[in-house]
Structures are given as structure tokens and as C-alpha cells.
Amino acid sequence: MKNSRILIAIALLLISFNANSTVVVINQSGSSFSPKTFTVNVGDVIRWVWSSGTHTTTSTTIPQGAAGWDASLTSTSTTFEYTVTVAGAYSYVCSIHESSGMVGSFTASAPTSIGENLLSDYKVYPNPTTSIINLPLDLNGKIHLYDILGKEVKIVSTTELKGANSCQLDVSDLTNGVYFIGYIPEVSKKKITWKVIKK
Numbered sequence: 001m002k003n004s005r006i007l008i009a010i011a012l013l014l015i016s017f018n019a020n021s022t023v024v025v026i027n028q029s030g031s032s033f034s035p036k037t038f039t040v041n042v043g044d045v046i047r048w049v050w051s052s053g054t055h056t057t058t059s060t061t062i063p064q065g066a067a068g069w070d071a072s073l074t075s076t077s078t079t080f081e082y083t084v085t086v087a088g089a090y091s092y093v094c095s096i097h098e099s100s101g102m103v104g105s106f107t108a109s110a111p112t113s114i115g116e117n118l119l120s121d122y123k124v125y126p127n128p129t130t131s132i133i134n135l136p137l138d139l140n141g142k143i144h145l146y147d148i149l150g151k152e153v154k155i156v157s158t159t160e161l162k163g164a165n166s167c168q169l170d171v172s173d174l175t176n177g178v179y180f181i182g183y184i185p186e187v188s189k190k191k192i193t194w195k196v197i198k199k
Contacts, residue, residue: 022040022041023044023047024038024044024045024046024106025047026038026048026057027049028048028049028053028055028073030052031053031097031101031102032101032102033048033102035104036103036105037105039106039107039109040108041108042085042108042178043084043085043148043178044083044084045082046081046084047081049073049078050074053074054072054073054096055072055073056070056072056073056093056096057071057073057092057093057094058070058093058094058095059090059091059092061090062088063088063089064086065085065176065177066084066090067085069092073094085177086108086177086178088108090105090106090107090108091104091105092105123136124181127196128196128198129171131172132168132169132170132171133171134166135158135161135169135181136167137166139183141183142155142157142158142184143157143158143182143183144181144182145169145171146179146182147177147178147179148177148178148179153174154171156169171196171198174198175198176198176199177198178197179195179198180194180196181193181194181196
């Protein structure tokens with residue numbers, strides 16, 4: 001169930017947001033992880049794959065706001081997947097074989113290609129935000145808000161957001177992280193996507 005949800009979320013990001021999400025495979029071989037160091041983008045999935053013995057993948061250093069992990073890699077738990085939601089430096093170990101040098105690390109960067117076909121006159125601000133996102137006044141239709149995994153967390157009509165001089169989306173009830181606002185204009189039907197950060 002968990003693996004299916006992650007794969008569906010990755011597909012949604014690829015199709016809906018033009019994101020280039022990737023699954024990075026880390027193989028356990030003896031008392032080592034391969035590759036030992038690598039780079040990823042926010043939204044990518046890291047999959048550790050067991051080959052033999054009893055091991056773990058356990059986070060030791062993560063960026064603020066990221067979720068830690070501690071997962072077994074055994075004959076009964078042969079894979080573990082982690083979706084990167086925060087940019088920064090990560091390090092992890094096999095808690096059983098750390099003294100033997102079974103360690104790894106990766107660096108995550110924020111993706112830069114999301115929404116590259118946006119019109120320059122369609123801006124959202126402030127970004128990052130703590131509570132309110134100001135949207136263009138001329139929007140007419142539905143606003144869809146998705147989390148980093150592609151799960152829709154909010155849908156609202158622009159008529160509900162408009163005031164006399166503003167169109168504001170309240171995100172104060174959301175947890176901190178990366179979100180995507182999706183909007184399809186009624187005329188062109190071409191989806192516009194903004195990446196926003198709630199902090």
C-alpha cells in the first residue's frame with residue numbers, strides 16, 4: 001500500500017507539474033551502501049535494497065523540517081523508500097555496522113524546472129509564506145493545492161478567495177513544507193503551476 005501510494009504520487013508530480021522526479025536505488029552489499037554518496041532533487045524517492053544479512057538504514061543528520069527514518073533491511077523487509085521533501089545535506093548509517101564503515105550521505109536540491117512555462121505576469125507572493133498566498137486577481141476557476149507527494153490537500157474556487165483588491169489563499173492550517181498550486185484557466189485550459197513554500 002505504501003509503495004503504491006509513493007509511485008502514484010511520483011506519477012502525479014511528473015504529469016501534473018512537469019517535475020523530473022527520480023527513484024534513486026541504493027544497494028546494500030555486504031557492509032556497504034552503493035552508491036555511498038549522491039545528489040537528488042526535492043521530490044525524488046530514495047530506495048534502499050537489501051541483498052543479504054541484517055542491516056538498517058538510519059538517518060543521523062537531516063535538514064530542519066525533514067523527517068528522519070530508521071528502517072530494517074532484512075530478508076523480510078527487502079526495501080525501504082524515503083521521499084525527499086526538504087533541500088539540504090543528509091547522512092545515514094546501518095546502525096548495526098556503522099563501526100565497519102557502513103555509512104552514506106546525499107545532498108538534496110530544490111527543483112528548478114517546475115512550472116517553467118508559467119507566464120511572467122502570473123506571480124504568487126510572498127513565497128515562502130507563513131499564512132497567506134496572494135494570487136493574481138484575474139484568476140477564474142478552481143485552485144488545487146498539492147503537497148510534495150502529489151496529494152491534493154485543498155481545492156477552492158477563486159470566487160471564494162477574491163476580495164476587493166486581492167485574491168488570497170490561506171495556507172496557515174498546513175504543515176511546513178513544499179506545495180504546488182495548480183490552476184487551469186477556463187479559456188486556454190493549459191495548466192499553470194506555482195511552487196510555494198510554507199514555513
